[in-house]
Amino acid sequence: MKLVKAIIKPFKLEEVKEALSEVGVEGMTVTEVKGFGRQKGHTEIYRGSEYTVDFLPKVMIDIAVTDDLVAKCVEAIKTGARTGKIGDGKIFVLPIEEAIRIRTDEQGDSAI
Amino acid sequence: MKLVKAIIKPFKLEEVKEALSEVGVEGMTVTEVKGFGRQKGHTEIYRGSEYTVDFLPKVMIDIAVTDDLVAKCVEAIKTGARTGKIGDGKIFVLPIEEAIRIRTDEQGDSAI
Amino acid sequence: MKLVKAIIKPFKLEEVKEALSEVGVEGMTVTEVKGFGRQKGHTEIYRGSEYTVDFLPKVMIDIAVTDDLVAKCVEAIKTGARTGKIGDGKIFVLPIEEAIRIRTDEQGDSAI
Amino acid sequence: MRPLSLLKNIGRSPLALLLPVLLAAGATGVFAQDAVPASYEEAISGAEGARFVVDNLWILIAAALVFIMHLGFSTVETGLTQSKNTVNILFKNVFIVCMGAFTYALWGFNAMYPGEFNGIFALGSPIPDSFAEADIVANMTSQYAAYTYWADFIFQAMFAATAATIVSGAVAERVKLPGFMVYATLLVMFIYPITGSWEWGGGWLNGGLDSLFGNGDGSAEFIDFAGSSLVHAFGGWAALAAVIILGPRTGKYLSGGRVRPILGHSMPLTTIGVFMLFLGWFGFNGGSVLSADPQAVSLVFVTTAMAGFCGGLTAAFTSWAVLKKPDLSMALNGILAGLVGITAGADTTGVWGSCAVGAIAGAIVVFSVIFFDKIKIDDPVGAISVHGVCGIWGTVAVGIFGGGVFLTQLVGTLAVSAFAFTASFALFYLVKVTMGVRVSKEEESGGLDLGEHGQEAYPDFQTSTPQM
Amino acid sequence: MRPLSLLKNIGRSPLALLLPVLLAAGATGVFAQDAVPASYEEAISGAEGARFVVDNLWILIAAALVFIMHLGFSTVETGLTQSKNTVNILFKNVFIVCMGAFTYALWGFNAMYPGEFNGIFALGSPIPDSFAEADIVANMTSQYAAYTYWADFIFQAMFAATAATIVSGAVAERVKLPGFMVYATLLVMFIYPITGSWEWGGGWLNGGLDSLFGNGDGSAEFIDFAGSSLVHAFGGWAALAAVIILGPRTGKYLSGGRVRPILGHSMPLTTIGVFMLFLGWFGFNGGSVLSADPQAVSLVFVTTAMAGFCGGLTAAFTSWAVLKKPDLSMALNGILAGLVGITAGADTTGVWGSCAVGAIAGAIVVFSVIFFDKIKIDDPVGAISVHGVCGIWGTVAVGIFGGGVFLTQLVGTLAVSAFAFTASFALFYLVKVTMGVRVSKEEESGGLDLGEHGQEAYPDFQTSTPQM
Amino acid sequence: MRPLSLLKNIGRSPLALLLPVLLAAGATGVFAQDAVPASYEEAISGAEGARFVVDNLWILIAAALVFIMHLGFSTVETGLTQSKNTVNILFKNVFIVCMGAFTYALWGFNAMYPGEFNGIFALGSPIPDSFAEADIVANMTSQYAAYTYWADFIFQAMFAATAATIVSGAVAERVKLPGFMVYATLLVMFIYPITGSWEWGGGWLNGGLDSLFGNGDGSAEFIDFAGSSLVHAFGGWAALAAVIILGPRTGKYLSGGRVRPILGHSMPLTTIGVFMLFLGWFGFNGGSVLSADPQAVSLVFVTTAMAGFCGGLTAAFTSWAVLKKPDLSMALNGILAGLVGITAGADTTGVWGSCAVGAIAGAIVVFSVIFFDKIKIDDPVGAISVHGVCGIWGTVAVGIFGGGVFLTQLVGTLAVSAFAFTASFALFYLVKVTMGVRVSKEEESGGLDLGEHGQEAYPDFQTSTPQM
């Protein structure tokens, strides 16, 4: 099992969710985050003082998937999230050693 | 060391926290998240238009534990979080390669 | 590649960000979290009833780095985040198996 | 708040100590327009006509001020409860003010001011749609009032919903919407006018206690100027009955006597609410002079304000002393407590007396809130303490600082409070067994906004799929 | 809202049914101060002087109440839209109220009340800086009004911005700021006074329809007491034109007729706004009596309040029945719908008639909001339904419940609405082709607060590096 | 705001240009009730009685309007600061308004209006609890005022707390609560009445400059109608002194002259506040006519509103030009600046003059805010610029647009400002060395809400364990 961690632009969340559903991903967990990267923040003025907003709003999606689904899942995220402009985000794949469904005690692939 | 990542129903946080304390877990980090899974969102109407709230409020707990505590820790989470109804959530166990306590520079198990 | 996950005091975020920039880290993702640990929460009174605020506001930083940068990165976080007082936080290092830049399809180290 | 005949009684009251003040108050009825004018034009011309126009205008402005108190109640209650129940609380308050005024037109106004009646209970009836000219002119005499029928109605109608609004705060975060709506409608439509008629409608309370505790010459009459008892204690004790039946919010009271505070979600909203209530109180008390009489209204403004301010001060310092930290929510409750406290005697209490009444109310409310939590009466906004307890305090305070007779005041306020409690208990119980009054545990934990309304108050991070 | 001459016409209107009411209303012009006083001192002395002082004071207080409606509009619109567009909406509203009053002084007041003119259009001009004493005194007669020139101006000026504020809500979340500012300024400065002059300025509408549908004796005159048509329908239909040109918010209407609701971000703000609007409406309608006449103002308070309350009730229950859940935003829209509805006939409708007018408006608004979404007219706050549709309803309702002639009312309100729509369409189109009216897709998705203002409304979790 | 004797002086002022306006203003004292009435009944009967009732009613309504300004201050300050300091700011404001009115009754009112005194300083004393009838009636003559003693007191008392509230905003987010409470209490109780007595109490300022810059016939008297200097500049410069001692918020000013803006947390709250302040200003300025005189009050409404509107416009456009984006917070500050600006001359400035005064104030405030940031005076809400700088501007503007003498105005406002600064400096310093005025760095970073109150303003995501 892998944990696919994607950081995307917030307004792309729905497209990514739909793309993931199509490849058979049935669960995911979404967090509001702030991102810092190549996409530079914007410079604003508040009551006369200039400042840069360095951290931009992003959405992070955590998806636990079985090994065979990883590639499809990554593909789906890319399709859903890409705008081609800087700041589209990243996908990281991390190993999961165990997964448990709290309700049923199921373990492993069937827990996801 | 492992990172135990649990996604649970928000109102179960306190019970989980107490169950974890009992098995000796002394630290954890909690994030407000939105979850998408088998538990289907509810259909609502806003000013005449029907829509489904797909993402439900959940709480994600990250707990770094020494290897020997993983099983107990998972058990404690299950005890605290289970309602038996759909949407109770998941536990994922990920490997941690290194842990550092910022204050003291301690590393490894003693840092947790 | 590794995922360096640091939990720090919120008001230290800027110093950490600057320290990281200096060692060449160009991207990170920040989440507002609540932390529970040795640093005990404060006891407050609301309309006559005493209670303890157990969870303290923290900031979690996720940084994907190439293996050679891990040590520098951890060092930078420590420098930026340390106050020497309890509650300074932790750093966890997790393995990343794959990284993808959504915009360009780049993979591996160059995606970070 | 009193028909003219009562004002005259008070004018005759031999409370030598406060004579000038009472004289001023009594003078409200003395504008010399005793003969029926020949025409409407005549009625509003000349110096007496001009005076009538001012008096009437003030009652209308006071009605608008009382109206804005409903925004005050709405935001105080919203601020002191969790965000997941915000839509529900706002909806309840909006509903009550709409329904309260509507049923008051339909039944309440005539039930509360029935003219001649048995002194205990009168049937209501709809107010007229409009008047023939002759009737309009006939009403414009001092026999009727210093204002028009319409001004009279709208001022009273704005008060009417208050009682149910007070209950709304106390039962917040777990009461079922349909049940509460039925209860609140019946309470405001049928029960509130009953106790109202006892005193302001010229019923048994207005005079009955005079013969019991005095010698029937008016010197021991029950005094409740603008409604410490008839509005506030009524609402507060009706709330207690409802809370007893309803039970506390889940998770509030734990084993071993521990209390888990359930924090409100927005102190700015609560503060906005208290300021709106304070503003409205100038109309609530000031308008209850029932004319723009300069001495009486001015004094009422001063006593009302000073009592509110002093209530805020003592509550702030009391909470600081007792609870170790200066508690904003207590200071705000203290302001309201002071305002409730002075309401019964705002026209007959001196300035420093009003400071004392308010200051004591501000201290009382802190201990009262703590006390009700101790006995597991769960009142998220402190309505029982502010309106119930301080409503009683304010009424008996007239027997100490405001020229009233202590025993009369005590018995009067207890009578009103007991009736409010009993009637509310019966009504709420009836609704409980027929429609149910409490939401499910799941709904309570998920919030009434989603459960009852399918709406969130702050739905910004909402990801959704459109249907159909 | 009408110059004295018109009031007199109405006073002569032979609507026997509502005679006393009309008499009362007509009486506002009858304060007997016909001769020019010798001095200012004389003008304000004696009973007539005292009456003048009250009447004038009421107009001023009413102006202050209308002023606070702009806070109401601001928070209603803010609450019903997303948080990322909050600064933008607040800025637009603040700008409009400032600019609206300023241009009204510069041009609008004299364009709307030009005295003798062709009945269709008059040039405006700046109001005077100050008056010579002789002019002041000369104005203080019943030939002019029951109040001073300044009171007249400020009361009308507070109304002026309303039209553009209504549009502001409908075009929210995607309109470009500079374009909107130019459009709103021109609309308020030049267009609003035109339709205003048709009726309140003594133009063709005030009398023209009388000869068409009646026999020219005033019995079939167009009646729009405080502006269901001249203010609200004007704003609502102007908004429709702008929305048609502007198009819906991105992502609102999907393929297959699906609608994706875009939720507002704060129900407390919306509720605060509705209460503020309601409060202000007492000045809006009550002040439109143009004196403190006790019968007329009191009746207007009652009809205004009852219509608002009943609108809230029926909207709440209609939404419950049709949409399955009691919708707070609909109940709040219903209150506003009821208030808009009664505005045309607040002085000539009876109490129960006003309940009917409000109740029907409350039901209409629910269906209207749904309807406009069906035909893909995207109006985030329901402004077209509340002000446009219910403005028309309120005006024709005078032909049913308020003693007006149905056909006259219908034709009159359609004339105003059609002109507002056309002029707004032309103006908005002009701005579109010259300056542009719509922000980019990116800006819309990122929010107008950052895009237009570089400011966030709630920037708490903001991490930033100082520049320079 | 001036005792009658002063009004008379102004009535005699030979400022031919604005004669009618001044005549109107002067006329407030001319209601012909010179002989002591035989009884209270007589005092309020007849045309003069009716006039007295209206005048008095207006002062009371104005007092209620000024009261609501304190909600305005509270929400403006809350909105422009961080959410972690919200409870603290609300508590300070609630405390100040309560304590300010209370100490004004105890000491301030009589210290500010001492009657005959040395012109520089008078001892205060508590106001009476109540009056004997004879005293009531004796006061109801034009020798005293157009209103009752109580109306006089409550109107003035509502002003009293304003000075400290202004300081509260400037020292927000780092001032220690107990120290500030002591400072604010002393400032309002003892210092504010001193400068007040100089002018409104009939002290040296009112007349002294007349002989210096004129020939002592009243033509060069200092004019501060409703308090641009006595209330606003006083508060603003007192605030500067406190800020200098207190220092900036940690992290605001960085090395190399860089400024790190610390963003406010809620623009809707700020906007609500500005609208509430604007509404209240109608009472602040309108009530300062000290009667309901129709010309004077109407003109004051117009000048006040136009100055506020124009201030908003120029601040919006100035910020747009200078800072590249239209800044809502600046537009809102501009409205307040315009209102502060016109306060000194609201009754003697013409309409277009008031536009100019407001417009200039709106531009000034933008540059002033930027300037104070440049010199590292950290004022989170812009209080020093709005009240201090524009208070001075408004006062000297009377010498340009409002019929005053420039030099008199300049010296007068500088005298008041200098005294306010000095006294505040001394007081704040004293509190600093005795109790401490600044919270610890940790508390500042964690927020004063937790540090001083142990309470959060928005504690929704709060997980907690109940204690014992």
Ligand SMILES: Nc1ncnc2c1ncn2[C@@H]1O[C@H](COP(=O)(O)OP(=O)(O)O)[C@@H](O)[C@H]1O
């Ligand atoms: N090394 C990293 N570790 C963690 N998150 C990162 C990293 N680099 C980028 N991100 C996240 O991805 C987002 C987009 O990255 P950015 O460099 O701006 O653009 P792009 O994805 O087009 O290269 C950032 O806002 C941040 O949230």
Ligand SMILES: Nc1ncnc2c1ncn2[C@@H]1O[C@H](COP(=O)(O)OP(=O)(O)O)[C@@H](O)[C@H]1O
């Ligand atoms: N594959 C997944 N990856 C990440 N999070 C998941 C995944 N599946 C479920 N979740 C999280 O767990 C929550 C509960 O899952 P759900 O399928 O609704 O019920 P259950 O846990 O009873 O099977 C979801 O709301 C989501 O936050």
Ligand SMILES: Nc1ncnc2c1ncn2[C@@H]1O[C@H](COP(=O)(O)OP(=O)(O)O)[C@@H](O)[C@H]1O
């Ligand atoms: N075992 C753990 N797993 C995950 N997060 C932890 C763990 N222990 C501590 N933390 C996080 O680190 C923060 C600081 O830890 P704490 O024990 O209070 O102080 P210190 O870092 O000085 O030892 C906590 O608030 C929590 O967010």
